[in-house]
Amino acid sequence: TVTGSFDDAIAAIDVSARAFEPTMIDPSGAAILRWAHTTVAQLVYDELEGAPDATTPFPLATMNAMAAAYVAAVLGATGRAAEGHAVLARIDPDGLSDLPRDLYWLNLLWALGRAAWELDAPSHAAALHELAAPVTDLLVVDAGFMFIGAVAHHAGLGAAVAGRTHEARELLSSALARTNGCAHPTGWRRAGARSKACRRLREG
Secondary structure, eight states, rough: OOSSSSHHHHHHHHHHHHHHHHHHOOHHHHHHHHHHHHHEEEEEEEETTOTTTOOOOSSSSHHHHHHHHHHHHHHTTTTTTTHHHHHHHOOGGGGGSSSSSSSHHHHHHHHHHHHHHTTTHHHHHHHHHHHHHHGOEEEETTTTTTEEEEHHHHHHHHHHTOHHHHHHHHHHHHHHHHTTTSOOOHHHHHHHHHHHHHHHHHHH
16 A cells, blocks of 8 residues: 555556566466556546546456456445446356356456445346355465455355345355464455455344
8 A cells, every 4th residue: 555646656566566577377467467556546546537447458258357347346446336337247247157267267256256345236246156156165366376365255245245145144254264264464364354344244
């Protein structure tokens, strides 16, 4: 997190991306990292006039869906829900099961969970819940070895938005237990806290 100007944020993103480049399994990972972080900075600092849904097409189907879901989630989280829904509409819920289970598939579950939650999108949420059901015991680590939560957490968000309250509570509780059982001092603990907070919110 950078407190300061937009230029300060971009400079920090550049340093972060260069630090992660040597660890990337996929050579395109660094470019995705820069794009994703820059998109967030542009939205936070109000440097982007239109939604970035068509500015960066990605060559792989799953990667492209993940990127769209990520942008939709960021738009929803920054108060631009109408634009977020327009971006999310690029992803056909009925076609999610046809996407390749490649390096970006688990990342897609993460991004789609965030998008469905931020935008209250029940169709995508229900599709996510069904898609993630066989792998809710997994943890998500991206191409830069960054931990981005338990699949049970992302599926739990989908279940909650889809109105499946009982399943949502079970999944979010499972995610909390899964992340609390890990030894990572920061990211995994934060993910567990998010699962706990979401569970409490939906219970209320």
